[in-house]
Amino acid sequence: MNKGLxxxxxxxxLESVCSxxxxxxxxxxxxxVFPLRALTVCTYILQVVTMGEDFIGMEPSFPLTHLTLKTAxxxxxxxxxxxxxxxxPHLETLEIQLGPGRIFHDDYEAPYNPLDPHELWIRHPVVFSCVTQTLREVEIKGFKGTPNEIYVLNYLVTxxxxxxxxxxxTSREMSNRGNPTVYRNIAKEALMIKSARKICS
Incomplete structure (x- = not known):
């Protein structure tokens, strides 16, 4: 029996099927595979994992302390x-690596209708136990100040x-949202929500 990795x-x-x-x-x-200490997942998994039947209440409970999310x-x-x-529930370190990823616009089926990130993170958020009890370190790479990035950052800080x-x-890339200076200003404004040890680079 596999005791975990x-x-x-x-x-x-490279997966092309979203179902x-x-x-x-x-x-x-x-x-x-049952990760025991650290898990890294990609944007594909973040989209597909909630499309299963009756996924709510069926989430696995991993003992891991380090989670990396590669996400757009x-x-x-x-x-x-x-x-x-x-x-x-025992998460201590969360790393969010922001970057491009394939989005399944035609195949994705949202578990909620309508799907409103502001509602999920800001207006009526579910505050998970790891966020309030064990999460001690968060690192976000490639921040550009998009609405969803700000929502998640505010949720974690709050x-x-x-x-x-x-x-x-912050990202070093230019985009329709601005430039690295703009990204840093947005990040600093978001980080003013709560006094914590903050580093913007």
Missing amino acids: DEVELDFG CSMADFLYKLFFQ MHDYEQVGIRYFLNSC NGRVMKKLTVI
Whole structure:
């Protein structure tokens, strides 16, 4: 019997099928590899994992303390991010790596209708136990100040009661949202929500 692996990285970046059956496959895969300390997941998993039947209340409970999310922070990934926060009650370190990823506009089926990230993170958020009780360090890389990035950052800053270190590394790329200076200003404004150890670079 597989007792689990110390560190697991799941990257389905080349996968072209987004379906409920893939969600069920991923759920079974989680229990086969069962990460014990660290888990890294990609944008594909964040979109697909919540498409399974009756996924709510069926989240696995991992003993891991380090979670890395590779995400485009698209609307379709938001419920998946919440899924993993709920699945990691002992989480101590959260790393969010922001970057491009394939978004399944035609195949994705949202578990909620309508899917509103502001509603999920700001207006009526579910505050998971790891965020208030164990999460001590958060690092966000590639921050550009998109609405969803700001929502998640505000959620973590507002509810991270035991957080000791929050690092926001802004993107060096130009975009329709501005430039690195603009990104840094947005990050600094968001970080003023709560006094914590903050580093913007």
